[in-house]
Amino acid sequence: MNSEIIEKAKAWLSSTFDSATQNEVQKLIDANADELNESFYKNLEFGTGGMRGIMGVGTNRINKYTLGKNTQGLSNYLKEAFPGETPKVAIAYDCRNNSKELAQVVADVFSANDIKVFLFSDLRPTPELSFAVKHLDCHCGIVLTASHNPPEYNGYKVYWQDGGQLVPPQDSEIVAEIESLDYDAVNFSAKKEHITYIDKDVDQAFIEASLKNGSFAELDKHRDDVTIVFTPLHGTSVTIIPEVLEGAGYKNVHIVEEQRTPNGNFPTVKSPNPEEPEALKMALELAEEKNADIVIGTDPDCDRLGIAVRNNEGKLQLLNGNQTMVVMTDFLLDLYFSNNKPKGNEFIGSTIVSTPMMDVLAESYGVECKLGLTGFKWIAKMIKDHPNQNFIGGGEESFGYMVGDFVRDKDAVTATLLACEIVTKAKSEGASFFKKLQDLYVKHGFYKEDLTSLVKKGISGAEEIKQTMIDLRENPLTTINGEQVVQIDDYASSKSLKTTTGTSVDIDIPKSNVLIYHTDQGSRIAARPSGTEPKIKFYISVNDEAKSLEDLNSVEEKLDAKIAGIRKELGL
Numbered sequence: 001m002n003s004e005i006i007e008k009a010k011a012w013l014s015s016t017f018d019s020a021t022q023n024e025v026q027k028l029i030d031a032n033a034d035e036l037n038e039s040f041y042k043n044l045e046f047g048t049g050g051m052r053g054i055m056g057v058g059t060n061r062i063n064k065y066t067l068g069k070n071t072q073g074l075s076n077y078l079k080e081a082f083p084g085e086t087p088k089v090a091i092a093y094d095c096r097n098n099s100k101e102l103a104q105v106v107a108d109v110f111s112a113n114d115i116k117v118f119l120f121s122d123l124r125p126t127p128e129l130s131f132a133v134k135h136l137d138c139h140c141g142i143v144l145t146a147s148h149n150p151p152e153y154n155g156y157k158v159y160w161q162d163g164g165q166l167v168p169p170q171d172s173e174i175v176a177e178i179e180s181l182d183y184d185a186v187n188f189s190a191k192k193e194h195i196t197y198i199d200k201d202v203d204q205a206f207i208e209a210s211l212k213n214g215s216f217a218e219l220d221k222h223r224d225d226v227t228i229v230f231t232p233l234h235g236t237s238v239t240i241i242p243e244v245l246e247g248a249g250y251k252n253v254h255i256v257e258e259q260r261t262p263n264g265n266f267p268t269v270k271s272p273n274p275e276e277p278e279a280l281k282m283a284l285e286l287a288e289e290k291n292a293d294i295v296i297g298t299d300p301d302c303d304r305l306g307i308a309v310r311n312n313e314g315k316l317q318l319l320n321g322n323q324t325m326v327v328m329t330d331f332l333l334d335l336y337f338s339n340n341k342p343k344g345n346e347f348i349g350s351t352i353v354s355t356p357m358m359d360v361l362a363e364s365y366g367v368e369c370k371l372g373l374t375g376f377k378w379i380a381k382m383i384k385d386h387p388n389q390n391f392i393g394g395g396e397e398s399f400g401y402m403v404g405d406f407v408r409d410k411d412a413v414t415a416t417l418l419a420c421e422i423v424t425k426a427k428s429e430g431a432s433f434f435k436k437l438q439d440l441y442v443k444h445g446f447y448k449e450d451l452t453s454l455v456k457k458g459i460s461g462a463e464e465i466k467q468t469m470i471d472l473r474e475n476p477l478t479t480i481n482g483e484q485v486v487q488i489d490d491y492a493s494s495k496s497l498k499t500t501t502g503t504s505v506d507i508d509i510p511k512s513n514v515l516i517y518h519t520d521q522g523s524r525i526a527a528r529p530s531g532t533e534p535k536i537k538f539y540i541s542v543n544d545e546a547k548s549l550e551d552l553n554s555v556e557e558k559l560d561a562k563i564a565g566i567r568k569e570l571g572l
Contacts, residue, residue, distance in 0.1 A: 002037070002041075005036065005037055005040045005041055006029065006036075008040045008059065009025055009028065009029055009036055009039075009040050009058070010029070011183075012025045012057065012058070012065075013025060013026065014184075016183050016184045017065060017183070021057050021063070021065070024056075024057040025057050025058070028057070028058075036058075037459070038058075038060065038458060038459070039056060039057060039058025039059070039060055039061050040058045040059050040060060041060060041459060042059070042060050043059045043060065043066075043179070044059070044060055044061070044062070044066055046158075046166070046171060046175055050155055050156055050157035050158055050165065050166070051066075051070065051155055051156045051157075052146050052147070052149065052153060052154075052155035052156075052533075053153065053154075053155070054152050054153055055097070055098060055152060055153070055154050062102070062153070062154045062155065062156070064102065064105045064188075065183055065186070067102055067105060067106055067156055068105060068106075068109050068183075068186040068188060069178060069181055069183055069185075069186055070156060070178055071105075071106050071109040071110060071142075071186075072109055072113070072178075072181055072185060072186040072187060073174060073177040073178030073179075073180075073181055074110075074140065074158065074174055074177075074178070075087075075109065075110055075113035075115055076113075076177050076181075077170075077173065077174050077177045078115060078139055078140060079113070081139075081170075082139055085139075086114070086115070086116055087115045087116070087139045087140065088115070088116045088117075088118065088136065088137065088138040088139055088140075089110050089115055089116070089117050089118070089138055089139065089140045089141065089142065090117075090118045090119075090120075090129060090132040090133050090136055090138045090140075090141045090142075090159075090198075091103055091106055091107055091110075091117060091118065091119045091120065091129075091141070091142045091143070091144075092120045092123075092124045092125075092126065092128065092129035092132070092141075092142075092143045092144070093120070093123055093124075093143065093144035093145065094123055094124075094125075094126070094143070094144065094145040094235060094236045094300050094301040094302075095123050095234060095235050095236055095262035095263065095264050095300055096144070096145065096146060096151070096153075096154050096264040096300065097151065097154075097264035097265070098154060098264075099123070099144045099145065099154060099264070100122075100123070102144050102154065102156075103119065103120075103142075103144045104119075105188070106142055106144070106156075107119045107190070107195050108188055108189075108190035108195075109186060109187060109188060109190075110194070111190050111191045111192065111193075111194035111195050112187040112188060112189045112190055112191055113187060114191065114194065115194065116194050116196070117194055117195045117196065118132065118136050118138065118196050118198045119195055119196070119197055119198065120132075120197070120198055120199060120202075121197040121198065121199045122199065122239070123236045123239065123262060124203075124236055124239060124240070125236045125237055125239065125240055125301060125302030125303070125412070125413055126143050126145060126157070126236075126301040126302060126303045126409060126410070127206075127302065127303060127407045127409055127410065127411035127412065127413055127414070128202070128203070128206045128240065128413070129141050129142075129143045129159065130159060130163040130164070130407045130408050130409040130411075131163065131202075131205075131206045131209065131406060131407050132198070132202050132206070133159050133160075133161070133162075133163045134161075134162070134163045134406075134408075135202060135205055135206075136198075136202070138161070139160075139161055140158065140159065140160060140161070141158070141159035141160075141163070142156065142157065142158060142159070143156075143157045143159070143301065144156060145157065145300065145301035146300075147299055147300065147301055147303065147304070148271065148272055148273035148274070148275070148299040148300065148304065149533065150271060151264055151265050151266055158174070159408075159409075162380060162383075162384045162408055163380070163407065163408035163409070164376075164377050164380025164381060164383075164384065164408035164409065165375070165376070165377035165380065165409065166377065167377050167378065167380075167381045168510060203239075203240065203243075206240070206413075207240065207243055207244055207247060209406045209407075210240075210244050210411075210413050210414045210417060211244065211247050211248055211417070212406075213403050213404040213406055213414055214244075214248075214403050214414040214415075214417035214418045214421065215248040215249075215417055215421055216335065216421055216425075219421055219424045219425055219428070220249060222424050222425070222427070222428040223248065223249045223250050223251070223420075223424055224249075224251060224252070225424070225427060225428070226250065226252065226293050226294070226420065226423055226424045226427060227252040227254070227290055227291060227292045227293050228245065228250060228252060228253045228254065228292060228293070228294055228296065228420055229254045229255075229256065229283050229284075229286050229287040229290060229292040229294070229295045229296070230242070230245075230253060230254070230255050230256070230283070230295075230296050230297075230416070231255065231256040231259045231280065231282065231283040231295075231296070231297045231298075232255070232259060232260065232262075232297075232298055232302070233259055233266065233269060233272040233274065233279060233297055233298065233299065233300065234259055234261065234262055234263040234264075234265075234266050234267070234268070234269075234272060234300065235262060235272060235298060235299060235300035235301065235302060236262065236300065236301055236302050237298040237302035237412060237413065237416075238255070238260055238261075238262065240302070240413050241298070241302070241412075241413055241416055242255065244413055244414075244416070244417055245416070245417065245420065248417055248420070248421075250420060252290075254286060254290050254292065256282050256283050256286055258282060259282060259283075264300075266300075268282060272299055272300050273299060273304075274297040274298060274299055274304055274305055274306025274399055275304070275306060275320075275321070275398065275399050277318055279297060279306070280295060280297045280306055280308060280318065283295045283296075283297055283308075284308060284316055287308070287316055288316070292316075293309070293310060293423050293427065294307060294308070294309050294310075294419060294420060294423045294433065295307060295308040295309075295316060296416050296419060296420075298412040298416065299399075299412070302412045302413060303376075303400060303409060303410035303411065303412055304321075304398065304399040304400050304410060304412055305324075305399060305401070305412040305415050305416055305419070306318065306319075306399055307319055307324055307419050309423065309432065309433040309434050310432055310433075310434060311432075311434045312432075312434065312435070312438075317434065319437070320397070320399075320449065321354075321395065321396065321397045321398055321399040321400065322354060322355035322357070322397045322447070322449045323437055324395070324399070324401065324419070325350070325354070325355075325358070325394075325395030325396070325397075325401050326355065326357050326358065326361060326437065326440060326447075327422060327433060327436050327437050327440065328393060328395065328401055328403075328415070328418055328419070328422065329348055329358065329361055329392070329393055329394070329395065330361055330436070330440055331418070331421075331422050331425075331436075332392050332393040332403065332418075333348070333361070333365045333367065333392055333393075336392055337365065342366065342367075343390065344366075345388060345389045345390055346365075346367040346368070346389070346390045346391075346392055347362075347367055347368040347369065347370055347382070347386070347389050347390070347391060347392070348361075348362050348367060348368075348369050348370070348391075348392050348393055348394050349369070349370050349371075349372065349379035349382050349383075349391065349393075349394030349395075349402075350369060350370075350371055350372075350379075350394055350395060350396060351371060351372055351373065351374050351375075351378070351379075351396045351397070352371050352372070352373060352374070352489075352491070352509070352514065352516065352526070353374055353396075353397060353514070353516075353526045353528060353537075353539045354395070354396050354397040355397065355447050355449055355541060356447060356524065356541060356543070357440075357444060357445070357447040357543075358395075359371075360444045360445065360447075361440070361444060364443075364444065367392070368389075370382045370386075371509070372509065373491070373509060373510060373512045373514070374396065374398075374512075374514075374528065374531070375396075375531070376396065376400055376402065376408075376409045376410045377409075378510075379394045379396075379402060380408035380409065382394075383405045383408065384408075391404065391405045392404075396410075397449065397451065397539070400412075400415075401415040401418070402414075402415075403415060403418050419433070422436065438549055438552060439549075441546050441552060441555075442546050442547070442548060442549060442551075442552070445543050445544065445545055445546070446543060446544055446545070446546045446552065446555045446556065446559065447541060447542075447543040448541070448542055448543070448556065448559040448560070448563065449539065449540065449541045449542075450539075450540040450541075450563045450567070451537060451538070451539055451540075452537070452538045452540075452567065452572045453530075453535045453536070453537045453538075454535060454536050454537075454538075454572075455533075455534060455535050456534055456535065456536060457534045458534070461534050462534070465529045465534075465535075465536045466529075468527070468536055469513060469515065469527065469529065469536075472515050472527055473490065473492075473515060476488055476499075476517075477517060478499070480517060480519055480523065480525060480566055480569055480570075481523075481562065481565035481566045481568075481569050482565070483519035483520060483521045483523055484519060484520040485499055485517050485518070485519055486498065486499055486500055486518055486519060486520050487499065487517075487518035488515070488516070488517055488518070489507060489514075489515070489516040489518070490507075490514075490515055491507060491509060491511060491512045491513070491514040491515070491516075492511055492512065492513050492514070492515075493511075494506055494507045494508075494509070494511055495507065512528075513528065513529055514526060514527070514528045515527045515528075522542070522543050523540070523541065523542045523543075523562065523566065524539075524540070524541040524542075525538065525539070525540050525541075525566060525570070526538070526539040527539075538570060538572055540563055540566050540567070542559050542562045542563055542566075543559070544558060544559060
């Protein structure tokens, strides 16, 4: 056993830590070297979505002390950043085991540092927290969630004044402040007078904003014709989405009863992730029974949504995040330009690993498509950095979408409403959501994407991921599936290399451990280690022209074969 890790663990046997924690640590020292190693070999780090990890004792785990230290560091930073003000913080939490208790710990530490806290009295969706930060004029926000991760995980996401997650320079400055602290510097002695519990008033304001941005009066008389099946997957969305749909006028909404009640163990699914088809199995079964037009499932903290719609044969078909966001974005752009004269300052937002079709779509409307790194904090930053531009909507491939800028994070509440509105409008016109997608493929080209995530757990897994990225950089591929590599974008070095000429240009996006290969046939392959999970992800995008609706099946077969060839060559 590494002596450094032993010493690190023994520090947790002091009176700074409660007796239950000390006992757990002693057990690990005595009898579980592997778990001790995993619990203490590093400090939990902030990734694309804040800090996320397995619950338990140790510096590499989510517990009252790691969160307490974060909160103490954040408290110190808030006082430095806003001198002469009383900082205000909003806190929300999801359905996960221990989320409520950990949220109270976080509130207690803030209050101990004379910071005013607005703490939701019960679980709430993440987008409502983003909204609440601005609505309550807070300096900062926290949500306790591990999004769609397995039950043993929890997390801590930090939001800033604009309602978006931390971005430079605040992120690194706050991390530096946290890392400078010892655990005995954390003040857990709550001052209850600084804590205000919030619920219905903020709920109502959020619901009204969601309805304003995601529903459209011209569809009022058509909503009775649409049947919706919805599952919260045991998560927080059940607190808001049914009320939003009712407020818009949808009466035929069927909730999957077995998945209605919030439960951090997620008893009916292997993973509460709407990106995975299995998670929506029960919802799809109910939809067949009810002859539903659309199926919607949201993840535990309600920032992601997965949908299924009727295809041309009347069968329910699951859509991926790229497909959903393309249809949503086109709908919003078409609606905007139907009701407004373009000012030339409109833009949409997406990410460097999402479908290139977003760029093509933006160009067709004469608007800008801004691209950022993975994570909605970068789309929120676009809005903050360009106050004179009008943000229409934006999304990313991982099943997240944002309608307008009243929320500054993935918002599955308003996106759910928007998806239902698109179905309603299409049905009133004798079309469908699926047909809208197909029309876009014929108009702009058929873009198809594939995502492979390789799970590499623990210390050895982290080393394996690191080595994979080194190999891709030091021994770059020159051809992929018979296609010539013509460009390599390395976001770690901020350089884009034209392989045919050997020339490179700077990439004006913050540095990140992402590598993207482009081929002469328009294919794109990206490699990115996850910032929140022990995974390395490979994103493949291919495209081809489809001259008519009748061509789509044969074009898709070609694209599927191309993806299979790329996967085989990469060993995926």
